[in-house]
Amino acid sequence: MNKLKKRYVPFMKAGVQALVVYRMNFLGFVIGGLIYCFVMFYLWRAVFESNGGGLFMGFSMTDMVVFLFLSNTTNQLTFSSVCDNIGEEIRDGSISMRLIKPVNTDLSYLFSELGTALMKMVVLLLPMLLGLEIYRFCVTGTVMFNGVQFLLYLFSCVLAYVISFRVNLCFGFMAFYVKNLWGISILKNSVFNFLSGSLIPLAFMPEGLRLCLEYMPFASMSYTPVMIYMGKYSAEETALRIGIQVVWALLLYGLSKLVWFRAVKKLCVQGG
Amino acid sequence: MIYAEHLRKEFKKTIKEPGLKGSFKALFRPKKEIVVAAEDISFHVPKGEILGFIGPNGAGKSTVIKMLTGILTPTSGECRINGHIPQNDRKKYVREIGVVFGQRTQLWWDLPLQETYLVLKEIYEVEEESFKKRMAFLNEVLELDSFIKSPVRTLSLGQRMRADIAASMLHSPKVLFLDEPTIGLDVVVKDKIRQAIMKINKEEQTTVILTTHDISDIELLCDRIVMIDKGKNVYDGSLQKLRENYGQIRELHFETDPESPLTEEQFRQGLPLKESELTIEQDKQTFKVRFNSAAIPVGDMLSHTLSVTRVKDITVRDADVEEIIRRLYQEGGQADE
Numbered sequence: 001m002n003k004l005k006k007r008y009v010p011f012m013k014a015g016v017q018a019l020v021v022y023r024m025n026f027l028g029f030v031i032g033g034l035i036y037c038f039v040m041f042y043l044w045r046a047v048f049e050s051n052g053g054g055l056f057m058g059f060s061m062t063d064m065v066v067f068l069f070l071s072n073t074t075n076q077l078t079f080s081s082v083c084d085n086i087g088e089e090i091r092d093g094s095i096s097m098r099l100i101k102p103v104n105t106d107l108s109y110l111f112s113e114l115g116t117a118l119m120k121m122v123v124l125l126l127p128m129l130l131g132l133e134i135y136r137f138c139v140t141g142t143v144m145f146n147g148v149q150f151l152l153y154l155f156s157c158v159l160a161y162v163i164s165f166r167v168n169l170c171f172g173f174m175a176f177y178v179k180n181l182w183g184i185s186i187l188k189n190s191v192f193n194f195l196s197g198s199l200i201p202l203a204f205m206p207e208g209l210r211l212c213l214e215y216m217p218f219a220s221m222s223y224t225p226v227m228i229y230m231g232k233y234s235a236e237e238t239a240l241r242i243g244i245q246v247v248w249a250l251l252l253y254g255l256s257k258l259v260w261f262r263a264v265k266k267l268c269v270q271g272g
Numbered sequence: 273m274i275y276a277e278h279l280r281k282e283f284k285k286t287i288k289e290p291g292l293k294g295s296f297k298a299l300f301r302p303k304k305e306i307v308v309a310a311e312d313i314s315f316h317v318p319k320g321e322i323l324g325f326i327g328p329n330g331a332g333k334s335t336v337i338k339m340l341t342g343i344l345t346p347t348s349g350e351c352r353i354n355g356h357i358p359q360n361d362r363k364k365y366v367r368e369i370g371v372v373f374g375q376r377t378q379l380w381w382d383l384p385l386q387e388t389y390l391v392l393k394e395i396y397e398v399e400e401e402s403f404k405k406r407m408a409f410l411n412e413v414l415e416l417d418s419f420i421k422s423p424v425r426t427l428s429l430g431q432r433m434r435a436d437i438a439a440s441m442l443h444s445p446k447v448l449f450l451d452e453p454t455i456g457l458d459v460v461v462k463d464k465i466r467q468a469i470m471k472i473n474k475e476e477q478t479t480v481i482l483t484t485h486d487i488s489d490i491e492l493l494c495d496r497i498v499m500i501d502k503g504k505n506v507y508d509g510s511l512q513k514l515r516e517n518y519g520q521i522r523e524l525h526f527e528t529d530p531e532s533p534l535t536e537e538q539f540r541q542g543l544p545l546k547e548s549e550l551t552i553e554q555d556k557q558t559f560k561v562r563f564n565s566a567a568i569p570v571g572d573m574l575s576h577t578l579s580v581t582r583v584k585d586i587t588v589r590d591a592d593v594e595e596i597i598r599r600l601y602q603e604g605g606q607a608d609e
Binding site (some may be wrong): 007 | 338340341343367369371382383394396
């Protein structure tokens, strides 16, 4: 364990440092996300108002606000750019430099991202949660924060991140076959956004589709933790959802390993 | 130490017909073509040797290096280095080797150079003590001190290359693979890099495989050369032997006095050489004569020259390897046709 830490923590540090060097980039990312949230907020407010206020599919407007902002933040937190990174490294051939290091390829990617994820948690998630709690307090007049839900949320987020990372890893390895991932990556992101329920809550979807999507890995990537935080799940349902996350995390871990062992044999380094 | 046996690597390549129409065709029905980057390459390298791995552009050098370092999997054939098959236990294997690809960097692009070395220290589990010693040694030979605190992306090519060489040597590898380590560098930097390679080879018996287009790299560093062309072995042996085999060619350069003009015919007269054994290039007063010293001793050639004209300046040199290699390439090409 100690060895593992020593060997991979540098990747994490490098990730954080890169983030600091390109902080404007990061800031743009955050502000862009916030603007998107506000656009969605006004859109949904119009929906709620035309519905005559009150509950809409079990969501109050306050719920919707929390959902929108938290879902976006969670998405950013569990978002993994490993797919694009691998794609880029294969396209320009710099993956060679990773292969000549005595490290696990997937772990080295994981740790360089973990740095970013930790930074995001501190500068993005915590202020966002604080803001949302203040908002909820102002609207309802009671403290809605629930420590257990918060801890479960964090735990579920970790699982969500693992799933997102592994899925993206699998997609990234596709670059060994198709050479340029840009198009696939765009397609993947928009499909994921829809299927994961971060664009429209899965609760708003037709029964059959909702059930289906809830068991797919996509919902596990951000919808599950958000619902847990909002207290939309009963205790049994929370256990079930987290169980589903664990199963997917394990399955995708195995799949990504399998894909890696097959793909690396196919590697053809372009240029140089 | 290093065994490469009948290495072969094929790539599938999509070929596109020219023009927009071709692009559409390639989009819907791509035509695949198999490109053979390395056809049949074999060689052995004993421990402690510096091997010059040379060949023209596109001969397959980099592909072979990538197979030896475990990045690419050979289509057929086998390589074994230090008892490892690189593709099978990659993580264990790469611990024992150092790699530099002249056109890429293994340094952390956004970090100060020093941090990269600290990261490498952890990755390769180098002890604090030997790390310090190593850094001092590398600093001394490669003079990293002046830029070790700068972020890698701000380094000049020469600095980056020195830093990359240092990074590849940090963990005392048993084998060093250097793919064009002196590409695009000035003489001073080249010299430093050669010094580093020579020292580490001498002190630690590091085996080195070096690809280069720079003939002086080969002359100064390499014990032996393996030359490949079009994915096949062309030559394997010492540089000296190559020289002997491919003619003891010498080059005589001289400048005549303007008062005593000389023509090619005049010079050629009285020399016991066939047309093919003597080539003369004349540019006004300057002559460049290439001859086979097996057919006429250098001394005789000199006295002949001095007897036919008054020279202002005269030098004799070995034909450079470039010339020999050019001949070998040409022969290889002809044999192929």
